[in-house]
Amino acid sequence: MLVYFIRRLGQAALVLVVMALLVFVGIYAIGNPVDVLISPEADLAEQQATIERLGLDKPLWEQLWLFLVNALGGDLGRSFVHGEPALQLILERLPATLELALVALVIAVTAGVFLGLWAGLKPDSLTGRSIMTGSILGFSLPNFWLGLMLILVFAVSLQWLPAGGRGDTVSLLGIRTSLFTLDGLSHLILPAVTLALYKTSLVIRLARAGTREVALQDYVKFARAKGLSSSRVIYVHVLKNIMIPVVTVIGLELGSMIAFAVVTETVFAWPGIGKLLIDSIVNLDRPVVVAYLMMTVFIFILINFAVDLLYSLLDPRVRLSEAKA
Amino acid sequence: MSAPASDTPGQGLSAAAAAGEPEALHAAPLTARSPLARLARDFCASWPALIGLVVILVIAVVAVFAPWIVPQDPYDLAQLDIMDGTLPPGAESYAFGTYWLGTDVQGRDMLSAIVYGLRISLLVGSVSVACALVVGSAVGLVAAFFGGSVDSVLMRIVDIQLSFPAILVALILLAIFGNGVDKVIVALIIVQWAYYARAVRGSALVERRKEYIDAAVCLGLGTRRVLFRHLLPNCLPPLIVIATVQVAHAIALEATLSFLGVGVPITEPSLGLLISNGFEYMMSGRYWISFFPGVALVVVIVAINLVGDRLRDLLNPRLQR
Amino acid sequence: MARVEVPLLRVEQLQTHFLTQAGVARAVDGVTFEVAPGEVLGLVGESGSGKSVTGFSILGLVDEPGRIVGGRVLFEGENLVAAGEARLRQLRGNRIAMIFQDPMMTLNPVLRIDTQMIEAVRAHRRVDRAEARRRARDALGRVGIPAPEERLSAYPHQFSGGMRQRVAIAIALLNEPRVIIADEPTTALDVTIQAQILYEMQKLCGETGTALIWITHDLAVVSGLADRVCVMYAGRIVESGPVDAVLDRPLHPYTAGLIGSVPSRNRRGARLAQIPGMTPSLFALPSGCAFRARCPNAGEDCAREAPPESVPEVGRTLRCYHPWQAERAS
Numbered sequence: 001m002l003v004y005f006i007r008r009l010g011q012a013a014l015v016l017v018v019m020a021l022l023v024f025v026g027i028y029a030i031g032n033p034v035d036v037l038i039s040p041e042a043d044l045a046e047q048q049a050t051i052e053r054l055g056l057d058k059p060l061w062e063q064l065w066l067f068l069v070n071a072l073g074g075d076l077g078r079s080f081v082h083g084e085p086a087l088q089l090i091l092e093r094l095p096a097t098l099e100l101a102l103v104a105l106v107i108a109v110t111a112g113v114f115l116g117l118w119a120g121l122k123p124d125s126l127t128g129r130s131i132m133t134g135s136i137l138g139f140s141l142p143n144f145w146l147g148l149m150l151i152l153v154f155a156v157s158l159q160w161l162p163a164g165g166r167g168d169t170v171s172l173l174g175i176r177t178s179l180f181t182l183d184g185l186s187h188l189i190l191p192a193v194t195l196a197l198y199k200t201s202l203v204i205r206l207a208r209a210g211t212r213e214v215a216l217q218d219y220v221k222f223a224r225a226k227g228l229s230s231s232r233v234i235y236v237h238v239l240k241n242i243m244i245p246v247v248t249v250i251g252l253e254l255g256s257m258i259a260f261a262v263v264t265e266t267v268f269a270w271p272g273i274g275k276l277l278i279d280s281i282v283n284l285d286r287p288v289v290v291a292y293l294m295m296t297v298f299i300f301i302l303i304n305f306a307v308d309l310l311y312s313l314l315d316p317r318v319r320l321s322e323a324k325a
Numbered sequence: 326m327s328a329p330a331s332d333t334p335g336q337g338l339s340a341a342a343a344a345g346e347p348e349a350l351h352a353a354p355l356t357a358r359s360p361l362a363r364l365a366r367d368f369c370a371s372w373p374a375l376i377g378l379v380v381i382l383v384i385a386v387v388a389v390f391a392p393w394i395v396p397q398d399p400y401d402l403a404q405l406d407i408m409d410g411t412l413p414p415g416a417e418s419y420a421f422g423t424y425w426l427g428t429d430v431q432g433r434d435m436l437s438a439i440v441y442g443l444r445i446s447l448l449v450g451s452v453s454v455a456c457a458l459v460v461g462s463a464v465g466l467v468a469a470f471f472g473g474s475v476d477s478v479l480m481r482i483v484d485i486q487l488s489f490p491a492i493l494v495a496l497i498l499l500a501i502f503g504n505g506v507d508k509v510i511v512a513l514i515i516v517q518w519a520y521y522a523r524a525v526r527g528s529a530l531v532e533r534r535k536e537y538i539d540a541a542v543c544l545g546l547g548t549r550r551v552l553f554r555h556l557l558p559n560c561l562p563p564l565i566v567i568a569t570v571q572v573a574h575a576i577a578l579e580a581t582l583s584f585l586g587v588g589v590p591i592t593e594p595s596l597g598l599l600i601s602n603g604f605e606y607m608m609s610g611r612y613w614i615s616f617f618p619g620v621a622l623v624v625v626i627v628a629i630n631l632v633g634d635r636l637r638d639l640l641n642p643r644l645q646r
Numbered sequence: 647m648a649r650v651e652v653p654l655l656r657v658e659q660l661q662t663h664f665l666t667q668a669g670v671a672r673a674v675d676g677v678t679f680e681v682a683p684g685e686v687l688g689l690v691g692e693s694g695s696g697k698s699v700t701g702f703s704i705l706g707l708v709d710e711p712g713r714i715v716g717g718r719v720l721f722e723g724e725n726l727v728a729a730g731e732a733r734l735r736q737l738r739g740n741r742i743a744m745i746f747q748d749p750m751m752t753l754n755p756v757l758r759i760d761t762q763m764i765e766a767v768r769a770h771r772r773v774d775r776a777e778a779r780r781r782a783r784d785a786l787g788r789v790g791i792p793a794p795e796e797r798l799s800a801y802p803h804q805f806s807g808g809m810r811q812r813v814a815i816a817i818a819l820l821n822e823p824r825v826i827i828a829d830e831p832t833t834a835l836d837v838t839i840q841a842q843i844l845y846e847m848q849k850l851c852g853e854t855g856t857a858l859i860w861i862t863h864d865l866a867v868v869s870g871l872a873d874r875v876c877v878m879y880a881g882r883i884v885e886s887g888p889v890d891a892v893l894d895r896p897l898h899p900y901t902a903g904l905i906g907s908v909p910s911r912n913r914r915g916a917r918l919a920q921i922p923g924m925t926p927s928l929f930a931l932p933s934g935c936a937f938r939a940r941c942p943n944a945g946e947d948c949a950r951e952a953p954p955e956s957v958p959e960v961g962r963t964l965r966c967y968h969p970w971q972a973e974r975a976s
Contacts, residue, residue, distance in 0.1 A: 015485060018485075023497070133373070136627065136630050136631060136634060137627060139630055140573065140577075140623055140626040140627040140630050141623055141626075142577045142580055142581060142597075142619070142622055142623070142626070143581065144580075144581055144584045144585075144597075144600070145580075145600055145615075145619035145622065145623070148600065148604060148607060148615050148619065149616070149619065151607065151608075152607055152612050152615075152616070156607060156608060156610060156612075157610075163608065216709075217751060218746050218747075218748060218751035218752050219751060219752055219753055219754040219755070220754075221702075221707060221709075221746070222744075222746055222752040222753070222814070223754065223762075224707055224738065225705060225707060225738055225739060225743070225744040225746075226738065226739035226743075226765070226766040226769060226817060227735050227736065227737070227738035227739035227740050227766070227769045227770055228735075228739075228765060228766070228769050229735065229769070232765065232769070236757070236765070237754050237757070240754075240756045240757065241754070241755070241756055244756070252488075255488075255489075255490065256490035256492075259489075259490035259492050259493040260490065260492055262492065262493070262496065262585070263492070263581055263584070263585065266584075266585060267604075277496070278585055278586075281496070281500040281587065282586065289497075289500065293497065296493065300488065300489070314756065315755075315756060316755070316756060316758075316801040316803065
């Protein structure tokens with residue numbers, strides 16, 4: 001178990017370093033940020049001062065080396081645009097993105113498992129077929145357009161919900177969250193639904209396939225033969241078995257949700273790291289882009305660990321095999 | 326399936342029904358047609374898939390012959406009349422006629438703009454998928470055929486690449502490359518090749534263990550011949566399914582990137598850019614500038630997904646993605 | 647063996663068909679038998695003869711596309727075919743319990759043993775969790791599982807096949823049912839374990855007066871365990887009667903064939919008899935007697951109409967125009 005742990009950690013560190021190299025070199029090629037940052041009217045001396053302040057006069061390998069050394073100490077550079085440490089910028093906006101992604105994940109799992117169970121138990125019924133056709137639509141609706149249409153309907157036409165922004169937040173354990181204010185929730189609901197729809201379709205498919213397979217198993221029939229109510233059979237015996245693939249896949253999809261939040265945050269002007277990334281790309285704010293990627297890779301690695309852990313909690317057979325190993 | 330299934334015909338039967346087309350299974354030995362003809366017939370048995378295919382064909386024809394079909398060249402500024410800006414759908418104009426889907430702020434006919442946008446979408450989707458298919462298949466075949474360290478290095482790269490969401494990789498690539506249709510295509514190829522590499526390697530490994538490959542090698546056929554004439558054709562079915570679905574993915578991804586402003590340049594408005602341009606007018610109720618390009622996008626993607634779904638059922642019931 | 651006149655469970659002309667696109671499979675086609683309290687009934691047949699479907703039909707557990715299309719199942723005088731799902735649920739696992747063939751598949755792999763036992767108690771008895779758990783522990787002890795308290799918190803994969811089947815039996819016994827339907831419960835087990843479980847089932851049912859319907863393809867098991875035996879072929883009971891009479895003097899050629907194909911010590915060196923041909927497809931049963939194509943005695947009359955049920959001796963039934971001659975068997 002320990003060996004496995006150390007190996008995973010080593011791999012993760014390697015991925016981080018390789019990503020850092022690739023990104024740094026790649027971003028270096030983007031263009032000269034000086035052109036954006038310094039007004040054309042500025043004289044040569046002023047330009048020179050800025051370049052030196054940003055460390056852009058040093059050769060590439062030296063910039064890279066400095067970056068790596070600093071990164072080890074938690075310093076991912078200073079934003080060209082904001083003048084603040086890039087890591088701090090990211091960390092300030094991270095809670096908003098995580099909140100959005102987690103709420104979307106909860107929506108996707110709850111709705112997806114429920115609908116998938118239904119479609120799996122009654123695959124030939126009208127409802128079952130409608131759910132499956134609906135899931136194709138869910139796969140096909142582009143995230144950003146769905147967001148726009150939700151804004152059009154709920155914010156512009158009906159005027160029930162705000163079109164963008166984050167709304168009121170309260171501080172909980174030092175993290176600002178909009179989950180506990182009415183205004184915050186009303187701002188959260190549209191982006192969360194937008195972000196959740198694609199994953200909901202994915203969960204529906206997984207849950208349906210799982211249900212159809214599990215429903216044929218002897219242990220389900222045996223559970224019925226014990227005289228259990230059908231709700232107990234479905235929500236305990238079937239559900240617990242289909243949650244295994246759902247948790248594995250959806251856990252890994254949390255990473256892609258954080259990535260897709262880039263789109264949703266842009267549409268809804270949600271002040272998270274995704275919007276920060278787009279702004280930074282447009283402004284050629286190199287350190288922030290690099291810091292964003294480092295942070296995302298780090299989060300992905302964390303998620304992978306968490307999924308492994310959850311998986312062994314759900315499936316007792318996994319625990320045994322690991323104990324043996 | 327467990328042993329009691331043998332004693333309960335219902336289980337066996339429902340399992341057979343779940344596997345797909347019982348009629349097709351029974352009918353197979355009777356009709357000695359080619360597998361392709363049988364595939365075509367089974368495909369047509371599902372009407373949603375058939376509708377999807379027809380829609381794709383119609384859109385493809387319209388997109389290819391766009392200049393002769395639509396009333397206006399949306400890129401020719403001389404044809405635009407700024408006085409006709411943001412007219413609602415169905416509005417009449419003295420000079421132009423009827424703007425069936427309205428106009429954007431520059432007085433561009435939305436219908437024409439959408440058709441031209443579809444051209445770019447289909448071009449980006451099909452070209453990027455075709456190139457990624459070639460690159461990915463080659464990598465997958467090489468990995469499967471040579472095995473060992475070649476295999477593990479290549480597959481390690483594939484794993485790492487696939488662990489990052491496509492949108493993120495494409496975003497970073499385009500941040501590096503800059504705007505442009507060609508650059509979007511390159512980014513999409515880089516994003517997609519790994520899917521094919523993994524799929525081809527998977528089915529090639531299965532095929533590789535079969536005896537006909539050993540026989541081909543024993544006959545002294547060249548490596549390239551064994552790879553491309555013997556191994557590759559047998560890996561095709563899963564590839565066809567992935568490629569179909571990936572065209573839809575690629576189109577959606579291109580639209581998303583263009584919407585975010587890192588995709589195609591403003592001079593070649595694709596559907597994503599049209600939607601993005603209409604965003605600011607949507608708040609004041611002028612919905613059509615964003616709405617109709619989105620509908621066109623959704624129709625294309627749904628149609629492709631319907632076809633892909635059917636192909637997946639027919640070609641490989643156990644395929645996961 | 648105790649014989650009570652009122653049958654505990656009576657199955658009458660039961661018909662369970664599978665309505666599929668490929669046609670109708672008559673898995674159970676007019677099956678009639680009864681069981682008295684404390685009696686052990688052996689239901690014998692090959693794979694696909696409809697014996698398992700008969701068992702599932704009694705509890706109303708036939709899966710789609712199967713359906714009970716005719717007949718009655720009388721439990722203590724109540725017709726279960728007409729009973730609603732709620733009533734059936736009250737009876738399942740409570741008055742009538744079932745044990746399945748493959749112990750590896752019958753326990754839910756992701757739930758602990760105690761969860762699976764406590765839910766079975768609490769589905770039928772208003773007791774708290776502690777009491778339900780105590781009952782579960784007692785049941786595990788009764789079926790011979792060592793250290794039942796510890797084993798309760800284990801998961802199914804931590805048990806061997808034999809132990810899992812004991813757990814399944816313990817679950818069946820939990821609510822002291824009147825009837826247990828055992829669907830080939832020992833087929834998947836080692837011979838020594840099989841013997842232990844047979845012995846314990848016999849003892850437990852004898853103690854409590856529980857009737858046992860033992861579905862099997864193994865005549866050796868039936869001969870050691872059952873009081874009476876029903877032989878099924880292609881959805882029908884072709885012969886039934888007291889186990890000694892049927893096994894010593896089979897009347898139906900199929901029964902005789904089954905007995906002849908059991909390897910036995912006293913005929914060593916002799917060529918093992920076999921029944922020629924295969925079980926017919928349930929979708930395309932031949933006209934008349936379903937067994938005629940494989941039957942050495944078949945005549946022209948067998949093709950015209952299925953033989954009706956006759957009573958050749960007291961307590962026996964038979965569906966055959968040309969019964970087996972005892973002298974030919976020896």
